Amino acid sequence: xxxxxxALLETSGPDLGLAxxxxxxxxxRPIALPRLQQPGLALAGFLPQLHPDRVQVLGNSEVSYLGTxxxxxxxxxxxxxxxxxxxxxxVTNGAAAPAPLVQAADAADVxxxxxxxxxxxxxxxxxxxxxxxxxxxTQLHADLVEVHGLGTLILxxxxxxxxxxxxxxxxxxHRLVADDIxxxxxxxxxxxxxxxxxxxxxxxxxxxxxxxxxxxLFGTLATLDERQLDLVxxxxxxxxxxxxxxxxxxxxxxxxxPLPMVRIPVRPGRSMALLIETAARNHLLRHRGRxxxxxxxxxxxxxxxxx
Numbered sequence: 001x002x003x004x005x006x007a008l009l010e011t012s013g014p015d016l017g018l019a020x021x022x023x024x025x026x027x028x029r030p031i032a033l034p035r036l037q038q039p040g041l042a043l044a045g046f047l048p049q050l051h052p053d054r055v056q057v058l059g060n061s062e063v064s065y066l067g068t069x070x071x072x073x074x075x076x077x078x079x080x081x082x083x084x085x086x087x088x089x090x091v092t093n094g095a096a097a098p099a100p101l102v103q104a105a106d107a108a109d110v111x112x113x114x115x116x117x118x119x120x121x122x123x124x125x126x127x128x129x130x131x132x133x134x135x136x137x138t139q140l141h142a143d144l145v146e147v148h149g150l151g152t153l154i155l156x157x158x159x160x161x162x163x164x165x166x167x168x169x170x171x172x173x174h175r176l177v178a179d180d181i182x183x184x185x186x187x188x189x190x191x192x193x194x195x196x197x198x199x200x201x202x203x204x205x206x207x208x209x210x211x212x213x214x215x216x217l218f219g220t221l222a223t224l225d226e227r228q229l230d231l232v233x234x235x236x237x238x239x240x241x242x243x244x245x246x247x248x249x250x251x252x253x254x255x256x257x258p259l260p261m262v263r264i265p266v267r268p269g270r271s272m273a274l275l276i277e278t279a280a281r282n283h284l285l286r287h288r289g290r291x292x293x294x295x296x297x298x299x300x301x302x303x304x305x306x307x
Contacts, residue, residue, distance in 0.1 A: 002030035002053070003133045005088045005111045008126070015125045016115055018090070022102040023111035031055060031087040034130035036123050038062060042084070043077045052085035055126065058101070059092050059119035066098045074100035082108035090126075092119040135185040136255050144177040144194045144227060145169045147280040151194065151227035153182065153259075154276070155252075156235035160266055163204055165235065167214075168273035170222050176214050177227045179204040184229065186255040192229040201225070229254070231283050232261040233276050239265065260286075 006027035009018050020027075032053035039056045041049050043065060058066075066074040078101040082089075089105055091097045094116040105112045115122055143154040143166040154162045163179050170176050178196035186192050196202070202215040202223045215223045232252040252261040262279045266272065 002032050005029050017117055018113045018115050021097045021112040021114050022106045023109060026109035026111045029087050034127050034134050036127055039081050042081045047084055050084045053087050056086045056089050057123060058089060063095050063098060071100050075104050078104035082110040088113055092117060092122050135187045137185045138255060139181055139183045142182045143179050144182045146175040146224055146227050147277060150230040150280045152280055153229050153232045160235045161272060163206055165272035167204060170214060170218055172273055175222060175224045177224045186257060192257055193226055194229050195226040229259060232259050233279055234263045235266050236263050238267045
């Protein structure tokens with residue numbers, strides 16, 4: 001995924017306070033990585049440290065250094081950096097963009113942006129915004145409900161009852177995040193977050209009822225816009241080969257991140273909502289070091305050995 005410099009300029013909001021100074025023809029240039037660079041060494045002639053498609057931030061040190069070179073040398077230094085494929089330049093601290101930088105960037109169609117924010121504050125805020133925008137993303141045919149504080153992703157083939165289970169959970173006081181389509185993003189190496197598709201937000205499709213507005217029916221506390229994924233529950237057809245003791249700890253890999261998974265067989269008369277609630281409670285116990293199935297089998301083994 002990439003983000004354009006134009007998107008950074010237009011949609012990052014007042015947190016960054018960016019304004020276009022020069023290089024408007026290059027606003028379609030891509031930003032491929034969330035990490036920002038300060039090109040001090042590159043301006044001094046050491047170009048190997050530059051990474052293409054990154055934002056280059058010029059703080060007081062970089063601006064002062066260009067001022068010591070004289071107009072011609074400063075122009076060539078800035079032109080060499082601009083020609084290396086950088087996404088854009090950002091001049092921080094409310095400083096005026098040096099004229100040689102503006103000329104070199106404009107000639108290379110590399111945007112020059114300016115902000116009044118301090119360099120460290122800008123880098124922190126811009127990195128956070130870019131990490132959010134550049135996060136790997138996928139979408140699933142599933143439901144996402146917050147159950148006992150856990151973001152619980154409900155999987156299963158079409159028609160098995162995912163939406164009905166999610167609706168039942170909402171009536172039990174849990175919170176719906178998404179029905180039918182769940183958009184999942186990996187916002188860090190260890191965290192996935194899910195949300196609904198924009199047009200489906202707070203709505204569900206229930207067979208026999210059609211589209212319902214969960215927020216209107218159950219109140220604003222019945223929905224969430226987004227939630228971290230903590231547990232995967234897969235609803236499966238009933239078979240006689242299901243693990244009855246719960247000793248097998250399965251994982252569901254999503255965007256290269258393994259999540260704990262529980263498979264729950266569906267059968268008429270079984271309350272899927274109650275079983276999903278219980279799965280969430282059991283996961284919380286395991287997270288705190290209590291593994292009921294293991295403890296039970298150990299007691300059986302001890303009793304057998306003692307007998």
